[in-house]
Amino acid sequence: MMKKYLITGSGGFVAKHFLDYLESLRVPVSVLGVDIHPISYPLNYSFVFFSFQQIDLQNKELTNDILKEYRPDYLLHLASFSSVAYSWINPVAAFVNNSNIFLNLVDQVRLLKLNCRILSVGSSEEYGNISETELPVTEKCALRPSSPYAVARVSQEMLSEIYAKNYGIDIVLTRSFNHIGPGQKEVFVISSFAKKLAEIKKGLVVTDTIMTGNISVVRDFVDVRDVVKAYHVLLNKGTKGEIYNICSGKGNSLRAVLLKMMEIIDITLNISTDELLVRPDDNKIIIGSNLKIYEDTGWRPSIPLETSLKDIIDYWMDNVPSL
Amino acid sequence: MMKKYLITGSGGFVAKHFLDYLESLRVPVSVLGVDIHPISYPLNYSFVFFSFQQIDLQNKELTNDILKEYRPDYLLHLASFSSVAYSWINPVAAFVNNSNIFLNLVDQVRLLKLNCRILSVGSSEEYGNISETELPVTEKCALRPSSPYAVARVSQEMLSEIYAKNYGIDIVLTRSFNHIGPGQKEVFVISSFAKKLAEIKKGLVVTDTIMTGNISVVRDFVDVRDVVKAYHVLLNKGTKGEIYNICSGKGNSLRAVLLKMMEIIDITLNISTDELLVRPDDNKIIIGSNLKIYEDTGWRPSIPLETSLKDIIDYWMDNVPSL
Numbered sequence: 001m002m003k004k005y006l007i008t009g010s011g012g013f014v015a016k017h018f019l020d021y022l023e024s025l026r027v028p029v030s031v032l033g034v035d036i037h038p039i040s041y042p043l044n045y046s047f048v049f050f051s052f053q054q055i056d057l058q059n060k061e062l063t064n065d066i067l068k069e070y071r072p073d074y075l076l077h078l079a080s081f082s083s084v085a086y087s088w089i090n091p092v093a094a095f096v097n098n099s100n101i102f103l104n105l106v107d108q109v110r111l112l113k114l115n116c117r118i119l120s121v122g123s124s125e126e127y128g129n130i131s132e133t134e135l136p137v138t139e140k141c142a143l144r145p146s147s148p149y150a151v152a153r154v155s156q157e158m159l160s161e162i163y164a165k166n167y168g169i170d171i172v173l174t175r176s177f178n179h180i181g182p183g184q185k186e187v188f189v190i191s192s193f194a195k196k197l198a199e200i201k202k203g204l205v206v207t208d209t210i211m212t213g214n215i216s217v218v219r220d221f222v223d224v225r226d227v228v229k230a231y232h233v234l235l236n237k238g239t240k241g242e243i244y245n246i247c248s249g250k251g252n253s254l255r256a257v258l259l260k261m262m263e264i265i266d267i268t269l270n271i272s273t274d275e276l277l278v279r280p281d282d283n284k285i286i287i288g289s290n291l292k293i294y295e296d297t298g299w300r301p302s303i304p305l306e307t308s309l310k311d312i313i314d315y316w317m318d319n320v321p322s323l
Numbered sequence: 324m325m326k327k328y329l330i331t332g333s334g335g336f337v338a339k340h341f342l343d344y345l346e347s348l349r350v351p352v353s354v355l356g357v358d359i360h361p362i363s364y365p366l367n368y369s370f371v372f373f374s375f376q377q378i379d380l381q382n383k384e385l386t387n388d389i390l391k392e393y394r395p396d397y398l399l400h401l402a403s404f405s406s407v408a409y410s411w412i413n414p415v416a417a418f419v420n421n422s423n424i425f426l427n428l429v430d431q432v433r434l435l436k437l438n439c440r441i442l443s444v445g446s447s448e449e450y451g452n453i454s455e456t457e458l459p460v461t462e463k464c465a466l467r468p469s470s471p472y473a474v475a476r477v478s479q480e481m482l483s484e485i486y487a488k489n490y491g492i493d494i495v496l497t498r499s500f501n502h503i504g505p506g507q508k509e510v511f512v513i514s515s516f517a518k519k520l521a522e523i524k525k526g527l528v529v530t531d532t533i534m535t536g537n538i539s540v541v542r543d544f545v546d547v548r549d550v551v552k553a554y555h556v557l558l559n560k561g562t563k564g565e566i567y568n569i570c571s572g573k574g575n576s577l578r579a580v581l582l583k584m585m586e587i588i589d590i591t592l593n594i595s596t597d598e599l600l601v602r603p604d605d606n607k608i609i610i611g612s613n614l615k616i617y618e619d620t621g622w623r624p625s626i627p628l629e630t631s632l633k634d635i636i637d638y639w640m641d642n643v644p645s646l
Contacts (some may be wrong), residue, residue: 091485149479158474162474
């Protein structure tokens with residue numbers, strides 16, 4: 001029997017790369033994707049038997065019906081409102097579309113007594129403002145969530161731990177750091193920089209200055225293609241109820257990344273800060289330790305930052321119009 | 324102008340005692356109570372100008388309309404699913420009826436730019452399993468929520484901190500310990516013991532044995548009439564964004580309380596444990612420190628446990644039928 005994956009948020013950037021990874025393994029699998037939006041990417045798979053249902057996971061009845069009928073072996077829950085910036089604008093929607101839709105899914109797995117391994121995807125944002133002495137952060141570090149998005153993720157994580165420990169549901173948890181890669185929406189900073197650079201390079205925009213938010217913040221960037229491998233390995237080898245950082249272990253400021261991208265695309269711009277883009281309470285520095293996932297599963301990131309940035313720029317050079 | 328209080332969960336035990344306390348202050352105030360159930364207690368107030376609307380706070384439109392029209396000076400949010408036991412049976416409802424209804428209220432206060440002080444009521448359950456070296460727990464102790472109810476309360480608290488710190492909403496937070504007092508529903512353990520003892524005393528039940536859950540657990544019991552004074556003082560003098568334990572500072576096992584109640588009512592019973600009443604993961608010992616609220620506001624509990632227990636027994640002697 002083929003293994004069955006239910007992937008929520010299957011129209012998204014991470015899901016697309018996860019499917020590509022499953023295909024690369026050349027083992028036939030069944031995947032049911034669900035998403036609130038129709039799927040926009042092409043699906044040319046030979047080993048992934050993919051079907052799709054367009055539903056809003058806030059609709060409990062439909063969600064429950066899908067779990068009951070499909071009875072997945074794996075539930076990869078990627079549906080989320082994953083923009084910190086957006087969560088400041090609409091904190092209620094951010095909470096409902098992170099914590100509540102997840103809770104409904106795991107509760108249905110409990111009520112239906114499904115034998116299903118769930119990946120609960122969390123975020124490095126859960127750590128909040130980390131002091132330098134705590135770097136690189138391990139999974140034992142205290143959580144100080146400092147945005148509505150981060151609170152929603154911590155809530156989801158606390159619920160996952162209760163479901164794993166007390167109800168015996170087979171959940172493995174992640175705290176995923178900033179993923180980047182080709183195909184990411186431009187609401188995320190690296191993708192937005194790359195798109196702007198591509199537009200300038202192609203002459204669609206004429207300027208000698210790029211406007212940014214606070215680019216002194218340091219983040220741990222990990223390529224989405226490494227992230228999806230980590231998700232796959234955790235679904236297979238992760239320990240139930242345990243939380244794993246998924247990160248590169250290296251920190252780079254947004255400024256450094258932007259300068260590297262200018263070098264790759266070979267243009268030089270002035271950098272100017274737009275106060276409107278500065279977030280209310282941004283964490284200064286986040287770098288993670290990936291020792292735990294390495295020790296438990298052997299996973300480590302394989303794609304250097306330079307390669308990720310080059311692929312992201314290539315993606316946008318292909319996807320912004322030409323003059 | 325009279326001060327205006329919006330009290331959610333106004334049909335409940337705590338709200339009733341809060342209204343009694345407001346009345347005792349002999350200062351005219353306006354109170355709008357809302358509750359999903361009709362109010363069952365008599366309202367004979369001279370200083371409290373009370374009106375009531377029966378609504379489900381999950382109905383966002385109605386909730387928003389009430390805030391918009393009434394424009395309260397104080398929002399005392401008592402509506403909750405406050406039973407830990409129930410939260411194990413229906414974790415989704417516990418989460419929605421704690422975290423989500425609160426989030427909707429504070430977000431409307433934000434969107435309407437109301438000048439309103441909010442009391443966010445949390446619970447000692449947020450601490451989870453406390454090690455003996457951490458007793459009595461102060462507000463700085465790490466939270467390890469170990470029930471769906473506790474997770475919902477921690478989520479509410481994290482949201483409150485974001486709203487206070489980043490959106491500037493005037494919220495004061497509590498972690499309220501086990502409150503007891505006359506009128507409490509029998510789903511709570513002390514009230515259920517008292518009712519059983521009253522039934523036996525009055526000859527409605529003939530038995531020489533009382534069945535209990537795990538009565539070795541130690542809790543910090545605080546009289547509801549002290550709790551509502553704390554809520555009032557925090558609405559007036561609490562510091563925005565700060566969290567306050569509301570507790571007696573003393574620990575008693577359920578066994579000790581049960582024995583004291585038998586002594587008060589003057590009957591002797593065997594005690595037997597019903598495994599069905601033992602919760603999946605109960606915290607062994609919770610005792611709080613009330614130093615912070617004392618230092619900031621002068622509040623301290625005034626009603627001895629003995630008096631609380633006597634009043635609870637009197638309540639049930641008046642409220643169970645006679646043969």
